[in-house]
Amino acid sequence: MNSALVYAIKSLWSNKWSTLIAMLSIGVCFFIITLIGIGLYNLNIFTKKISNKAALVIYLKNGISQAEIEQFKESLEKKEVFSKIRFISKEDALKEMKELIEPSLIELIGFNPLSDTVEAFIKDDKFNKLEEISKELKNHKYVEDIYYPSNIIYALKILKITIWNLGILILSLLGLSILFIIYATVKNHYWKKGEEIEILKLLGATPSYIRYPFLTEGGLLGLAGSILATASIFLIYFVLYSKETVSYIPAISNLVLPVEVFYLLPSAGLLLGVISAFLALGKIRYQ
Amino acid sequence: MITFLGVYKYYDSVPVLQSLSFKIEKGELIFITGPSGAGKTTLLKLIFGSERPDEGEIKVGDFELSRIRQSEIPHLRRIVTFVFQDFKLRQDLTVYDNVALPLLVMGQKERDIKQKVYDTLKNVNLRHKADTLVRTLSGGEQQRIAIARAVITNPRVILADEPTGNLDPDTSRDVMNLFKSVNALGCTVVIATHNPELFKNTAYRVLHLKEGKFLK
Numbered sequence: 201m202n203s204a205l206v207y208a209i210k211s212l213w214s215n216k217w218s219t220l221i222a223m224l225s226i227g228v229c230f231f232i233i234t235l236i237g238i239g240l241y242n243l244n245i246f247t248k249k250i251s252n253k254a255a256l257v258i259y260l261k262n263g264i265s266q267a268e269i270e271q272f273k274e275s276l277e278k279k280e281v282f283s284k285i286r287f288i289s290k291e292d293a294l295k296e297m298k299e300l301i302e303p304s305l306i307e308l309i310g311f312n313p314l315s316d317t318v319e320a321f322i323k324d325d326k327f328n329k330l331e332e333i334s335k336e337l338k339n340h341k342y343v344e345d346i347y348y349p350s351n352i353i354y355a356l357k358i359l360k361i362t363i364w365n366l367g368i369l370i371l372s373l374l375g376l377s378i379l380f381i382i383y384a385t386v387k388n389h390y391w392k393k394g395e396e397i398e399i400l401k402l403l404g405a406t407p408s409y410i411r412y413p414f415l416t417e418g419g420l421l422g423l424a425g426s427i428l429a430t431a432s433i434f435l436i437y438f439v440l441y442s443k444e445t446v447s448y449i450p451a452i453s454n455l456v457l458p459v460e461v462f463y464l465l466p467s468a469g470l471l472l473g474v475i476s477a478f479l480a481l482g483k484i485r486y487q
Numbered sequence: 488m489i490t491f492l493g494v495y496k497y498y499d500s501v502p503v504l505q506s507l508s509f510k511i512e513k514g515e516l517i518f519i520t521g522p523s524g525a526g527k528t529t530l531l532k533l534i535f536g537s538e539r540p541d542e543g544e545i546k547v548g549d550f551e552l553s554r555i556r557q558s559e560i561p562h563l564r565r566i567v568t569f570v571f572q573d574f575k576l577r578q579d580l581t582v583y584d585n586v587a588l589p590l591l592v593m594g595q596k597e598r599d600i601k602q603k604v605y606d607t608l609k610n611v612n613l614r615h616k617a618d619t620l621v622r623t624l625s626g627g628e629q630q631r632i633a634i635a636r637a638v639i640t641n642p643r644v645i646l647a648d649e650p651t652g653n654l655d656p657d658t659s660r661d662v663m664n665l666f667k668s669v670n671a672l673g674c675t676v677v678i679a680t681h682n683p684e685l686f687k688n689t690a691y692r693v694l695h696l697k698e699g700k701f702l703k
């Protein structure tokens with residue numbers, strides 16, 4: 201085990217140029233993967249924030265009884281397209297309004313101009329039914345009027361899904377590239393040691409004995425590349441979140457960098473490296 | 488120890504070994520002889536699992552070589568070792584490292600094997616060359632290193648292919664004495680040679696191969 205590590209390091213060192221190039225390319229791939237990953241992660245947070253605002257606002261007619269309101273809410277729930285339904289009485293709405301507008305001004309009107317409303321939040325995957333549902337609700341006997349968010353939010357949702365799909369595609373391609381780089385590097389080192397390996401087989405070395413140093417080599421390549429990427433991300437993080445940058449572009453402070461990156465990335469590198477090396481060696485055959 | 492039963496081996500549908508049936512007892516020293524191309528090396532390779540019989544059965548210890556799985560071959564090679572005609576030594580390593588290699592492959596720790604390697608090197612009179620690179624040594628010396636590497640794990644069978652191939656008579660005699668001494672410790676030794684001098688005036692059994700068949 202320990203000697204496999206020494207052996208692997210020696211092997212990487214004796215092929216230092218191919219090792220260096222492999223590590224750098226793996227590092228670049230992991231770096232882009234992480235950037236895309238963080239981008240997608242933030243996109244998710246952003247769209248979630250928006251979709252919380254994306255509620256149908258249903259204004260109810262005046263003089264509807266409490267029981268009728270309950271019945272209406274139930275009928276909405278039955279549709280199974282809403283994630284949350286909230287009733288706001290006109291008294292509550294007025295209270296809210298008084299917090300925004302000078303109360304004495306409202307008192308001047310002499311009556312409550314607001315109506316009872318229901319806020320209904322649409323489930324993410326039901327967004328395409330938005331138009332249909334609001335048309336249906338408009339004709340409901342209790343409904344005075346209906347307001348629904350503009351198509352912008354709908355478009356944003358579609359955009360988000362498209363970006364995610366594209367992101368996943370690029371991530372897979374980059375993952376495959378890393379696999380291929382390690383595969384090719386390890387296979388090359390394995391072939392260069394053809395004679396050495398042949399002698400080991402003749403001396404009764406088991407497949408795992410033969411594989412160990414090369415799996416270690418692959419793991420080290422993956423780990424080194426991913427650590428390179430992690431370090432770069434860390435650096436960028438520091439620069440971006442520094443006071444000067446934030447004061448210059450305040451929106452930066454909204455960016456979220458999940459700390460999991462700092463251990464997930466090296467683990468992924470190690471794992472991907474070992475798997476690629478395993479694939480590169482293939483089945484160990486004896487002659 | 489070794490049993491052949493109706494064994495055939497073909498290369499490109501040309502028969503190289505035909506209808507071979509024989510037994511080698513445990514602890515025996517035996518010569519396989521015959522002219523070049525008779526099939527001696529092929530026979531040894533069959534015992535080592537390097538080649539498979541096309542017909543017939545080969546048993547070595549508990550191993551059924553006609554049906555042996557790839558994963559069992561390393562285990563076969565723990566009890567059967569081979570002294571190759573071209574040595575198959577690591578030319579870039581020292582004498583010590585070459586002889587230590589089979590023990591490391593078997594999972595023994597570096598510090599536990601030191602004494603054993605030096606003892607084995609002493610037996611082949613190469614103790615003083617332990618730290619020398621193999622590639623700087625003569626053919627006779629390399630032959631003895633190959634033998635040292637083959638005996639260090641105390642195998643039950645040693646196969647030797649032309650072990651005196653291009654050695655002078657004196658060195659040949661030394662090499663033969665090495666085989667005799669490991670045989671005296673109970674190891675089965677199979678020597679393939681085209682040189683009748685090796686078994687002239689000895690009581691050892693000799694199998695004569697010609698065109699893949701035994702001569703009576």
Ligand SMILES: Nc1ncnc2c1ncn2[C@@H]1O[C@H](COP(=O)(O)OP(=O)(O)O)[C@@H](O)[C@H]1O
Pocket residue numbers: 498499503521522523524525526527528529530
């Ligand atoms: N890998 C191989 N492919 C094809 N023919 C082979 C191969 N190995 C050996 N032969 C042939 O088999 C015959 C026996 O070879 P070998 O066992 O090496 O004989 P010996 O060791 O007695 O000189 C020879 O005719 C040789 O050319």
Ligand SMILES: [Mg+2]
Pocket residue numbers: 527528529648
């Ligand atoms: Mg031969």
